[in-house]
Amino acid sequence: MNIDFGADPTFSWYVVLLCISGVAMVGMALVKNSGQSDGARILGGVVGAAFLGYGVFLGFMSEGDSYWMFFQAFFLPVILVVNFVRGALARRSQVKQD
Template identity: 50%
Template sequence: MFTWYVGLLAVSGLAMIIMATIDNGRGQLSRGLNTVFGIAFLGYAGYLWFVFDGGDYLIFFHAFILPVLLIIDFVRSTNWQALTTKPTPTQQAFRAYWKEQDRLAKRSARRM
């Protein structure tokens, strides 16, 4: 149970730090909260794993509500339209060229 708790803390911390580094149109406060809480989660996981000698410790499962809320905020505030870019005219022409080449190759293969 201890290793699962430490692992979940570390994964949650990493996820929050990664979300903080991605610029998806969120404000500085939201990204700052992700950074601060991500470092806190990673720090506590590191403390429990490397420094903690044993004995009693408290498991705060309700602390994992925060990463879920921050992930929901991240997904809701992401501008998905900007992430799905349209191909440039050069890319469109290149794709059309290769489609035509494939069509001609299939046509000549049928004749043989």
């Protein structure tokens, strides 16, 4: 296992955040009535699976001493959560009006 907060906290937090982001994005993609289009849900699920897979790879399988840090891993989940919540609220208000 490569996660060691004492030796390299930046790497360790990056791996943890990748995994959390990946799980959250896949979870949001699985919610059907969130107001998101099918394409957005599929894209979110694929990107979330990629984040989760890369986090697991870095944390448990990688033996190298270098890695790519994607800053999108920090911004994209936030954007998708905002879009998810906005779509869910819009759908909720539309159901109340009908």
